[in-house]
Amino acid sequence: MLPEKYKKDLDKLINIAQNYREGTISNSLLIDVLSSQQNFKENIELCRKYLEENNISVVEEEEVEEMTDEINYTELIKPYDTTQIDISPKPLSLDMIISRLENEEIDLMPDFQRKAGLWSPEKKSQLIESLLLRIPLPAFYFDGSNNSKWVVIDGLQRLTALKEFFVDDESKLRLQGLEFLKELEGATIDDMPRAYVRRMKETQVITYIINPGAPINLKYNIFKRINTGGLELEPQEIRHALYQGFPARYLKELANLEEFKQATGYSVKTDRMLDREFVLRFLTFYGLGVLEYKGSIDLFLNAGMEMLNRKGFEKTDAGRIKIRFVMVLNVSKEIFGKFAFRRMPDLCKRRPISKALFETWTCILAECTEEELDSLVERKKNLIEKYRVMCLEDGEFIDSIGSGKVSSVKRRFEKIYNLVKEIVK
Numbered sequence: 001m002l003p004e005k006y007k008k009d010l011d012k013l014i015n016i017a018q019n020y021r022e023g024t025i026s027n028s029l030l031i032d033v034l035s036s037q038q039n040f041k042e043n044i045e046l047c048r049k050y051l052e053e054n055n056i057s058v059v060e061e062e063e064v065e066e067m068t069d070e071i072n073y074t075e076l077i078k079p080y081d082t083t084q085i086d087i088s089p090k091p092l093s094l095d096m097i098i099s100r101l102e103n104e105e106i107d108l109m110p111d112f113q114r115k116a117g118l119w120s121p122e123k124k125s126q127l128i129e130s131l132l133l134r135i136p137l138p139a140f141y142f143d144g145s146n147n148s149k150w151v152v153i154d155g156l157q158r159l160t161a162l163k164e165f166f167v168d169d170e171s172k173l174r175l176q177g178l179e180f181l182k183e184l185e186g187a188t189i190d191d192m193p194r195a196y197v198r199r200m201k202e203t204q205v206i207t208y209i210i211n212p213g214a215p216i217n218l219k220y221n222i223f224k225r226i227n228t229g230g231l232e233l234e235p236q237e238i239r240h241a242l243y244q245g246f247p248a249r250y251l252k253e254l255a256n257l258e259e260f261k262q263a264t265g266y267s268v269k270t271d272r273m274l275d276r277e278f279v280l281r282f283l284t285f286y287g288l289g290v291l292e293y294k295g296s297i298d299l300f301l302n303a304g305m306e307m308l309n310r311k312g313f314e315k316t317d318a319g320r321i322k323i324r325f326v327m328v329l330n331v332s333k334e335i336f337g338k339f340a341f342r343r344m345p346d347l348c349k350r351r352p353i354s355k356a357l358f359e360t361w362t363c364i365l366a367e368c369t370e371e372e373l374d375s376l377v378e379r380k381k382n383l384i385e386k387y388r389v390m391c392l393e394d395g396e397f398i399d400s401i402g403s404g405k406v407s408s409v410k411r412r413f414e415k416i417y418n419l420v421k422e423i424v425k
Helices: 004-020 027-034 040-053 073-077 094-102 121-132 156-166 194-201 216-226 235-242 246-255 258-263 274-288 297-308 318-339 355-366 370-378 380-393 395-401 406-424
Strands: 024-026 057-059 087-093 140-143 150-154 204-210
Touching: 004 024, 004 027, 004 040, 024 027, 027 040, 027 057, 040 057, 087 094, 094 156, 094 194, 094 204, 121 156, 121 194, 140 216, 150 156, 150 216, 150 235, 216 235, 216 297, 235 274, 235 297, 246 274, 246 297, 246 318, 258 274, 258 318, 274 297, 274 318, 274 355, 318 355, 318 370, 318 380, 355 395, 355 406, 370 380, 370 406, 380 395, 380 406, 395 406
Parallel strands: 024 057, 140 204
Antiparallel strands: 087 204, 140 150
16 A cells, blocks of 8 residues: 555656656656655555556656767867866875864765765775775875865765764764674774774875866866766766855756756756756856857866856846746747657657757747747747758758757757747748
């Protein structure tokens, strides 16, 4: 028997499936919505059965139509000015690392802590056992641009284990699965003899600190090269780590808008910040302009994060752009419905949502006047038919959707811009 507390969330999913997803719900959306419920894993099959009884199918993840870069981002940022590379080796006692953890002076990126690939209790315990056995730990890498809040570049899961053992109270790590010191099975830091605690805290660890002033693209490159955690971070997760504060909060705020979820048909996954990448694509192309795109989406989106981090953006631009974004999303949903930001089909079958079409349509609509947007809604049948023909017959436009070449990006912006102007003239 399915508990009543589940049914409220499931009924919301049924509404989403019926109105925005052609009677389907992705498995990731189901888990994301219900995972906060107690005993979720024990009730998952009952939840699936409840959805099936209401004619809702749980499907695998809907694909997102990607686009390929013209060139790799590293080709645009080499060679570095070696005077800008300031990475200092810094031997520290483990006690100093623990002190920073106690005082929240290391950002452990809580958005990533619940992701797949985090260490098991046994692996965390074996790290503590290594300290007791005087086995040296691998080096830690930090972005030290803000000395009061280091950002972890490499060593996130080791630091999480150290925090759970030495710092946490409620979720204190209890040792298990030890290979050599089996007499310490079940022990916490509170059970350790003083000699053991001192031995661990006096352990010397090697840290590398990227000092203030390093260019964002250099830090981004270092992050991609060095990060060796069990969870390989996506590009947007790296940008999120490097831009804590307003930029990260703003992207999350816009990605959590109900208007965004509805306009995209609840098709953009949230668990690896893909939804925030979609939002950043709009903000970057809208804020910097398509002419600033040089062929690498990585570099371009990095520049977008720099824009969000610019002094004054939060006060002077953020509110205005959010209002514009919501307006564009509502107009897109009203015109295209379930086909928003997708190639228009020839047999009424919905295609995957496209990053390229999302950034292009949102930016062009954001530049329209309210009168032009109203005109597009009024003439949406004509717009849809002409757009469908473009998607099926215009070879240049079709090829441009899957490419990150400068010429392709400019071409699709130009063609959709011309289509919009043709409708509203």
